[in-house]
Amino acid sequence: MTEPTTDTFATPGDPGPPGPPSADRLRTWLAARVAYYLERAVDEIDHEAPLTSYGLDSVYAFSICGDIEDAFHLAVDPTLVWDHDSVAALAAHLAGVAAAATDSATDLGTNSH
Amino acid sequence: MSTGTSTITSTATDVDRLDGLLGDPWDAGNPTGFAALLEADEREEMHAESERVLDGYGLNAEFVPVGLGGRLAQVDRLVQVMRAVWRRDPCLGLGYGASSFIASVNVWSAGDERQRREVADLLLANRKVASAYHELAHGNDFSRAEFAAVRDGTGWRLDGRKEVVTNLRRADALVVFARTRPDPGSRSHAQFLVPKAGIPEGALRYLPRFPSSGMRGVQLGGAVFNGCPVPGDALLGDEPGRGIETALSSFQLTRSALPSMCVGVVDTGLRAALASALDRRLYGGAAADLPYVRAVIGRAQADLLAADAFATVVTRALHVLPEETGVSAPAVKYLVSRLLIDAMDELRTVLGARAYLRDGPFGVFQKLARDLAPAGFAHVSRAACQVTILPQLPRLARRAWFEGGPAPAGLFRLGGDLPPLDFGALRPGAPRSDGLSGTLVETAETCSDGVVGRFAARFRDELDRLRRDCAALGPRDLTIDARPEAYALAGRYTVVLAAAACLGVGRHGRDGLGDLDERWLPAALDRLDRRLGGPPVLTEPERRDLEEAMFRLARERHDGRRLLDLTGRAVRG
Numbered sequence A: 001m002t003e004p005t006t007d008t009f010a011t012p013g014d015p016g017p018p019g020p021p022s023a024d025r026l027r028t029w030l031a032a033r034v035a036y037y038l039e040r041a042v043d044e045i046d047h048e049a050p051l052t053s054y055g056l057d058s059v060y061a062f063s064i065c066g067d068i069e070d071a072f073h074l075a076v077d078p079t080l081v082w083d084h085d086s087v088a089a090l091a092a093h094l095a096g097v098a099a100a101a102t103d104s105a106t107d108l109g110t111n112s113h
Numbered sequence B: 001m002s003t004g005t006s007t008i009t010s011t012a013t014d015v016d017r018l019d020g021l022l023g024d025p026w027d028a029g030n031p032t033g034f035a036a037l038l039e040a041d042e043r044e045e046m047h048a049e050s051e052r053v054l055d056g057y058g059l060n061a062e063f064v065p066v067g068l069g070g071r072l073a074q075v076d077r078l079v080q081v082m083r084a085v086w087r088r089d090p091c092l093g094l095g096y097g098a099s100s101f102i103a104s105v106n107v108w109s110a111g112d113e114r115q116r117r118e119v120a121d122l123l124l125a126n127r128k129v130a131s132a133y134h135e136l137a138h139g140n141d142f143s144r145a146e147f148a149a150v151r152d153g154t155g156w157r158l159d160g161r162k163e164v165v166t167n168l169r170r171a172d173a174l175v176v177f178a179r180t181r182p183d184p185g186s187r188s189h190a191q192f193l194v195p196k197a198g199i200p201e202g203a204l205r206y207l208p209r210f211p212s213s214g215m216r217g218v219q220l221g222g223a224v225f226n227g228c229p230v231p232g233d234a235l236l237g238d239e240p241g242r243g244i245e246t247a248l249s250s251f252q253l254t255r256s257a258l259p260s261m262c263v264g265v266v267d268t269g270l271r272a273a274l275a276s277a278l279d280r281r282l283y284g285g286a287a288a289d290l291p292y293v294r295a296v297i298g299r300a301q302a303d304l305l306a307a308d309a310f311a312t313v314v315t316r317a318l319h320v321l322p323e324e325t326g327v328s329a330p331a332v333k334y335l336v337s338r339l340l341i342d343a344m345d346e347l348r349t350v351l352g353a354r355a356y357l358r359d360g361p362f363g364v365f366q367k368l369a370r371d372l373a374p375a376g377f378a379h380v381s382r383a384a385c386q387v388t389i390l391p392q393l394p395r396l397a398r399r400a401w402f403e404g405g406p407a408p409a410g411l412f413r414l415g416g417d418l419p420p421l422d423f424g425a426l427r428p429g430a431p432r433s434d435g436l437s438g439t440l441v442e443t444a445e446t447c448s449d450g451v452v453g454r455f456a457a458r459f460r461d462e463l464d465r466l467r468r469d470c471a472a473l474g475p476r477d478l479t480i481d482a483r484p485e486a487y488a489l490a491g492r493y494t495v496v497l498a499a500a501a502c503l504g505v506g507r508h509g510r511d512g513l514g515d516l517d518e519r520w521l522p523a524a525l526d527r528l529d530r531r532l533g534g535p536p537v538l539t540e541p542e543r544r545d546l547e548e549a550m551f552r553l554a555r556e557r558h559d560g561r562r563l564l565d566l567t568g569r570a571v572r573g
C-alpha cells in the first residue's frame, strides 16, 4: 500500500488499496492535500483546527471536494468542506460516506465507482 | 425548484408586442424614442413614459417563473425580451428590469413557498425588488461583507451599510445579504427578504444617490440600517449560513443572462455607426465606402455574433447542463462583457466626433457607451470571474478535456424548446465535465475541411495547450494571489469555450438561424482567435472577404430593419 507522502503533488494522490478507506487513512490523505494547497509541511496541519483558520477559502474547498471525488470515487457535495471544517471532521464524515457507498454498491453487485 | 411545464412561455410574439409598444426608437417624434431617452438621461432620471409602457406590458412577469404566474420558462427567451429594452436604454434595462431579476433569483432558488409567492406578487404588480449585496468597503469580496444580522427573539436585527444599490429607495422589498455570525468562511452569511412596509421609522436611513458617469438615470442608492427589526421568516432558506451558497448558485443565471442582454446595446451602437457612415459624405463619397470603415463595422458585427452565440448557448446550458454553468456562466460574464465593450470602442472611431456629441441623431451612442461600461465590473468584476474559473482548470484539464463527450445537440439549437429550469440543479462547486469543450473536440475530429475546419483545429490545439499548462498550475496559482500568467489561462479558456459555442451553433443550430450568411461562423471564430494571438488562421484576402461579408450583413439588416444578432428578428427600427 502506498500512502501519500508529504511531497506535494498536483494530482490527488494515491488513495491506497481498494475498499472503503478508513477514517485514519482519509485523515492522512486529507492532511497531505491541505498541506499541498497551503504550501506547508504536512506535520504543521492541526487535524482539529478549522480549515478557515488557515485561510483556506471557498476556492480551495471546491478543489479539495474535487480531489476527494477523483481519488475515492465518492460523489460529495461541493459545500462539504464548509460544513465539516477540519481534517478530522471531514475524515470522519467521509469514512461514513465511503462505507455506505460500498455497502450499497455491494448490494447491487457493482463496484463502488 | 422546477418551473413546471405550463405552455405560457415568452415567444417571439411577446418580444414583438413589446417592440411595438415602444415603437421606432430612431423616430424623433416617438415619446419613448432615443430623443426622449437622451433628455431623461441629461436630467439624470429614469424615463417616466417608457416606465409606464413597461408597466403596461408587465415586463416584470418575464422574471417570474411560469409556476408562479409569470412568463419565465426559458432564460434565453427572457433575454430576447430584455434585449428589446437594453437596446433602447440600459438604464431601463437595469433600473426598471434586471435589478429586480437579480434580487428575485435569490428567492426562486432559496426562498420558501410563501417568500416566492410574496416576490412574485410584488413583481406581477409592477413593483421593484432591490438586491442589496454591495458594501463599498468590500467590493467583490462579498464573503467579507460586514452588514450584520443578529438574532433577536424569534426575529433578527439588521445593522450596517449597503451602497451603490439599484432602486434601494424606490423598491418595495429588498433582498439583503448579511453576515449572520462573525466566523470567517462560507457559512457565515444569509439573505433576508425585507418588505419595506414592515420597517419602523428611523430603522432605515437613505444615503444620497451615488453620482456616476453612466447609468445616470438609475437610482444608485445607499442605506444605513440601524437595529432594523425583521421577523424570523424573512430569512431565505431553512437556516442561516446558506448565503454564499445561494449567491453562487443563483448568480449563475444572472452572470450569463445580463451580459447576453447587453448584446442589445451593441446592436444599437453598431446601427448608429452604420447609419452615420452611410449618411456622412467625405472625399466625394460616403464614409461607408472607405475600406477601413467597412472593416471596423464588419468586425463589430462579427464580435456581436460571437458574443451572442456564447451567451445564448450558456443561458441554454442553465437548462441542459446546469452542472457546468458554475464555470461557463462566469466565463460569459468575463468574455462577453469585454467583447461588447471593445466593439463599442472600435465603433467610436467610425462615428468620429459624432460619438462625442450628447444630442442629435447619434447622441445615443455616447450614452450607450457610458451605460455599457458597468457590464465589466457591476454585479461581479471580470477579474473576480477569472478567479472563480481558475481553480477549476487543473481538474478540468485532468479529467474533462478530451475525455468526456460533447454537449447535447439541442443545446445549440437556438430558439428551440428546452427542459424546465431547475434552480436546485444550479450548484456551486467543481464541475466534473465540460460538454462545450467536448463539442469542440468532436467538431475538430469530424470537420477538417475548409476555413471552419482550420479554426476547429486551431481551438482544439489551444485546448490541448491549456490542458498541459493548467495541469501544471501550482496551488498558489489557483487563488486570488495567482500570477498574471495564471489569470491569463482562465481568460484563454473562456475564448475556447466561446469558440466551442460558435462551432456548436454552426453545426447543430442552422435551422434556428434563418437566412443568416454562413460566413458568420468563420468571421466570429476569427475575432475570437485574434484574442488568443498566435499565427493567424486566415490569409489576409480571406479575412478581408469575411469582414466585407459581415459589413454587408450589417447593412442588409440595418436597411431591412432587423436585429443584428443571431435571431435577425424584424423590428420597428
Ligand SMILES: Cc1cc2nc3c(=O)[nH]c(=O)nc-3n(C[C@H](O)[C@H](O)[C@H](O)COP(=O)(O)OP(=O)(O)OC[C@H]3O[C@@H](n4cnc5c(N)ncnc54)[C@H](O)[C@@H]3O)c2cc1C
Pocket (backbone or CB within 6 Å): B099, B130, B131, B132, B133, B134, B135, B138, B139, B140, B141, B163, B164, B165, B166, B167, B215, B218, B220, B374, B377, B378, B379, B380, B381, B383, B384, B385, B387, B480
Ligand atoms: C450601475 C451599477 C449598478 C449597481 N447595482 C447594484 C445593486 O443593485 N446591488 C448591489 O449590491 N450592488 C450594485 N452595484 C455595485 C457593484 O456590484 C459593485 O460596484 C461591484 O461589484 C464592485 O466593484 P468594485 O470595482 O468596487 O470592486 P472591487 O472588488 O473593489 O474591485 C476593484 C478592482 O480590483 C480587482 N479585483 C477585484 N476582485 C478581484 C479578484 N477576485 N481577483 C483579482 N482582482 C480583483 C479588479 O481589477 C477590480 O476591478 C452596482 C454598481 C453599478 C456601477
